[in-house]
Structure formats: structure tokens, C-alpha cells
Amino acid sequence: MDHNIGKIRHDYTLKGLSKKDLDPDPLRQFRIWFNEAVNSGITEPNAMLLSTVSNGRPSSRIVLLKDLDDTGFMFFTNYKSKKGEEMAGNPQVSLTFFWKEFERQVRIEGKVEKTSLQESDEYFASRPRGSQIGAWVSSQSSVIENRNVLEKLTQEQESRFAGGEVPRPPYWGGYRVVPDYIEFWQGRPSRLHDRLTYHKNAEGLWSVERLAP
Known part of the structure; x- marks a missing residue:
């Protein structure tokens, strides 16, 4: 190997994080950090x-966050994909965001549920036409012989929907991760990072704790 992996290191020095810095609602706190990442111009902060x-x-x-509401984090994919089948069998999932430019990480744990058909239809209609066609082309996670298979199917679907709108495939749509645990991580010097966690109790109220790094 050309490099000694063990010697690759970066000391985090940008900011700190304390309880007084946090919004009582973790979803509002996430929006604060997410908006800072978006406004900075970094690539795909979602x-x-x-x-x-x-x-x-x-x-x-890696998937892309496509919406955030007061309930949870939303993304879209093929229901028949490997992840779709796994979520159907076990709805407990986790999400991780890492914004290295801010030396920040957010970890989210919770239960995933499908979005409404209306939410799926509205988002699908907003996608570029090529992405809409792609949703019909790809039987996601299945084995294919080569890339020519995709190119042939793309031509077929483009001809099929030529001159008209592309409808949402019935096997494609949205998921919402409803969190019960969210951790905000801020890098600090000497690996003594700040880790503040939100836990939701049975009444739906959030409490905050600090974890050792």
C-alpha cells in the first residue's frame, strides 16, 4: 500500500457544542445544521x-434526503429493491449525515414508514424526465447481464412515453424515517468530540444527554 493508513489523521478545531447551543426540538436543530451545510455550497449536503x-x-x-417535516426524514426509492425488502421485513433503520467541511455528523435512529401516495406522486412529478424514465428501466438490485440491457430498456421506455407524461411506477415511492434517537456530533481536538443526544420517551417528549466521545 502506498500510504500508511494509520497515520492519516485530522484534528478537529472549528467549533464546540454544548446543551445551551441546542434547540429543544432535534428536528429544528437538524434544520439549523442542514441549512448551514446547504448555504455553504458543499456538494450534496443531503x-x-x-x-x-x-x-x-x-x-x-448512500441515499438522498428529499424532504423533512415535523415527523421525520423523507427519501424515495424502488420498493422492490434490496433496501425496500429489508425495510418491509424490519422497519427499524438508521441514517447518518457527515459534513466534513463543518466537522459534523448527525446519527438518526427510528422507524421507517411509507409516505402517502400523494407525496410519492408529487415528488415523482418533480423529477427530471430522465430520472422518471430511469425508475421504469431499473429493476433495482436485480442481476443484469451488462449495461446494454439498461440502454435497450431506456430506449423502449422513452418510446413508450414519447409525447406524454411519465407516470410513477407502482413499485416506486417514498419512505419517511420517524426518529426516536438523534445524535449531534461536533469534532473537537484530541478526539474529545462533543456528542449530544436526543431521546424520545413514551409520551413523545425529547430529553438531551451528553455522551463521552
């Missing part, structure tokens, strides 16, 4: 790691 579990085996991949 990229998040979605982790699912099937038969005790975890699986993770």
Missing part, C-alpha cells in the same frame, strides 16, 4: 447513509 437490517445482517448505502 447525502445520507441509510442502514437496514435483514436476518441480523446490516446493510448500508
Whole structure:
């Protein structure tokens, strides 16, 4: 290997984080950090790691946050994909955001649920036409022989919907992650990071605790 991985390190020095800095509502606090990331111009600040579990085996991949409301975090995908099948079997998931430019990480745990058909239809209608066609082309996570398969299917679907709107496939739509745990992590020097966590109790109220780094 060309580099000594063990010697790759960066000391975090930008900011600190204390309880008094936090909004009592973690979703409002997330919006504060998320808006700072968006306004900074960094690439895809809405990229998040979605982790699912099937038969005790975890699986993770990057997806894009597409909306946030007072209930939770929304993204869209193929219901028949690997992650879709895993979420159908076990709705407990986690999300992770990492904004290295701000030396920040947010970890979210909760239960995933499908969005309404109206929400899925509205978001699908807002997508670029190429992405709409792509949703019909890809049987996501299934094995294909080569890329020519995708290109042929793309041509077929473009001809199918030529001159008209592209409807949402019935197997494609949205999910909302409803959190019961959210952790805000701010990098600090000497790996003594700030970790502030929100926990939701049975009454739906949030409490905040600090964790050792």
C-alpha cells in the first residue's frame, strides 16, 4: 500500500457544542445544521447513509434526503429493491449525515414508514424526465447481464412515453424515517468530540444527554 493508513489523521478545531447551543426540538436543530451545510455550497449536503437490517445482517448505502417535516426524514426509492425488502421485513433503520467541511455528523435512529401516495406522486412529478424514465428501466438490485440491457430498456421506455407524461411506477415511492434517537456530533481536538443526544420517551417528549466521545 502506498500510504500508511494509520497515520492519516485530522484534528478537529472549528467549533464546540454544548446543551445551551441546542434547540429543544432535534428536528429544528437538524434544520439549523442542514441549512448551514446547504448555504455553504458543499456538494450534496443531503447525502445520507441509510442502514437496514435483514436476518441480523446490516446493510448500508448512500441515499438522498428529499424532504423533512415535523415527523421525520423523507427519501424515495424502488420498493422492490434490496433496501425496500429489508425495510418491509424490519422497519427499524438508521441514517447518518457527515459534513466534513463543518466537522459534523448527525446519527438518526427510528422507524421507517411509507409516505402517502400523494407525496410519492408529487415528488415523482418533480423529477427530471430522465430520472422518471430511469425508475421504469431499473429493476433495482436485480442481476443484469451488462449495461446494454439498461440502454435497450431506456430506449423502449422513452418510446413508450414519447409525447406524454411519465407516470410513477407502482413499485416506486417514498419512505419517511420517524426518529426516536438523534445524535449531534461536533469534532473537537484530541478526539474529545462533543456528542449530544436526543431521546424520545413514551409520551413523545425529547430529553438531551451528553455522551463521552
